Amino acid sequence: MKPRIVIVGAGFGGLAAAQGLARADVDITLIDGRNHHLFQPLLYQVATAGLSPADIAAPIRAILRDQANVRVVLAWVVGVDRAGRRVQLADGRHVAYDRLIIATGAQHSYLGNDDWASRAPGIKSIDDATAVRRKVLLALEQAETETDPDVRHALLTFAVIGGGPTGVEMAGAIAELTRRSVSRDFRSITPQCSRVLLVEAGPRLLNSFTEAMAEKALAAIRALGVTVLLGKKVEAISDRFVDVGGIRIPCRTVIWAAGVEASPAAAWLEAPADAAGRVLVRDDLTLPGHPEIQVIGDTAALADGTALPGIAPVAKQQGRHAARTIVTGKAMPFRYRDRGKLATIGRHQAVIEYGRLRLSGPLAWLLWCTAHIYFLVGFRNRLEVGIRWLWSYLTFDRSARLITGATTQIQGDRP
């Protein structure tokens, strides 16, 4: 019987692992709770109505259509039986493995304030992104007809918590959406009416970037009209306000981009984890004492303390590394090849650091666009996203501005 390889999670890491085994004589089972691979770096564009979900997601089956040694299973994993070498699914089924690769990514961490989750959604999945889109668009709709100036002001205040790349990208996109794209469509909302706050507890934005680049990003995001609050902690979040650094700010829309924690893989494996819940792995990405189990991407941390950023290139390289380990049968230490860091700010600014290269401004933005379109899975998506961006760039149009799902909670009961 061929070796049974089970991969849990079809994000960047899991998919790279499966594809790295394309020519291996093995039986692969790729398990994911969703039917699509998601290009997470562009999810904020779905949340801000610039792109449609299908532009940045592709069915896992379609991606792996021609790889005959993979079987895709749509299911949520709830545990791992290490002794019996099988993965336990939520519906009660089990999947046996000879080698296991866990690549289940990360989820939001509210730093102990779990009640904030419902008030300040973050974006990790398509459903998260369309929920944020609904929230932002409904706030604008309500503001259009609201007569109480205080309520109106709160409706037009949008707070993004967290000054990392995701927070900067979200704040920039919301500023453009609320201050430019849509203000033409409303009768009573002008660009000056709405306020976008970006709240960061640390002393500066983008702390993984150099100080000079962070300064450039700060200037660029301010130029978009975003109010940046540095060194301010969020103390409370309610449906009506957010408390930041001792000040109460009336605000109806809060978006979380402040922190993530690993998926519960450490609990499944009964394995030691770091503070962020990431499974501690050896330098060859295996679980200590279990050479048959590898943990990769945002779910793993190297036990030797080497810190790797939680970005797609790390996950992809680790996925390929895990596949190579299986193909060659040799345990090799993983070495990360730095592919640089990127963050985009609105429609024509970005900052890029790649080795000693530092780039900011429109050229960096163009490079960012090209890289992201290039890495999008599937040619059709590339073509369409390219057209859409070009169109939206030229016209400021935001045509994915649909409010879907339950609108009743705000608009009153539907008859």
Place this chain on the structure above:
Amino acid sequence: MKPRIVIVGAGFGGLAAAQGLARADVDITLIDGRNHHLFQPLLYQVATAGLSPADIAAPIRAILRDQANVRVVLAWVVGVDRAGRRVQLADGRHVAYDRLIIATGAQHSYLGNDDWASRAPGIKSIDDATAVRRKVLLALEQAETETDPDVRHALLTFAVIGGGPTGVEMAGAIAELTRRSVSRDFRSITPQCSRVLLVEAGPRLLNSFTEAMAEKALAAIRALGVTVLLGKKVEAISDRFVDVGGIRIPCRTVIWAAGVEASPAAAWLEAPADAAGRVLVRDDLTLPGHPEIQVIGDTAALADGTALPGIAPVAKQQGRHAARTIVTGKAMPFRYRDRGKLATIGRHQAVIEYGRLRLSGPLAWLLWCTAHIYFLVGFRNRLEVGIRWLWSYLTFDRSARLITGATTQIQGDRP
């Protein structure tokens, strides 16, 4: 003060009415419970993963951006105070009018079997369409790993109830999706595995078309592998089966396309309605005794018995007529100019009747495509849908195949 025109509903009729008043010296309030105008004739393509929601929907505000005399209000209407001349919103607000145009369309009618609504969803809104898409795609996912042959067979049986244009289009699209597009992506599902049923209680399909064209449509849909059951009534629908003409067919996915009834406008107006709930109006589309109220589109029926089909051209022409009545101040009888009938069957067949012109086959399909792309609101959508269709035509790709929303009810609880 300028005359206050209130239009309820931003479908084809309401939008045409608003646009027909573009140059009038009036204050228009356009009220809709959703923020987007929907190109309903293509909704079945969203349900079958051929198009994304944003391809066939555009924000109402964006469409009317440059028409300064319109105010768009996102709200559900729950009643009309005829004596006080004001519309009542679900959130308790009221909107006063001098002239009222009601264009709230139709909803599904389960012919007295309201419990079928949850088991056999129809498609009228984007949320309906993505729900049907989820149902169909999840059935395929479950079938892929199901080992019980009977359950598997039921999962791969798809029944469409109703043989009008919508039913024919849905059945054709589901057949192509399940029998061709996706079978390449599954390991255990071949085109022969799945079965699509089209159930019609009457003696033939497309009863609004001539018999000859209905025959051509029947042949075309059979060629796609659809099993057509004519003269068979649906007697029961459950989560596990559908009873048709005395026979129990195990089936997990049933889609409703058999009948509609008007929105509850007749109740709001306390006005006489026909059997389908449509408000009976005079030949100038006004409510008898209320020249200031006009009812148009699927919500209205002419009291003189003239039968008009429930299609977009009728709604649009009536919307323009209602606007003209207001502009000229003269009550004129509405005359429908027949724009023909269209139904498409799969990827390259259609039937068209326009006056004495009868067209079927690939040329009709091409004409159908051109007409639909032309009528899509907004240039960007036209361009993108054109590209998407061309691409999907050439490759059989179905890239909008995303399962979004709660998948937990079927896959077990998510941890």
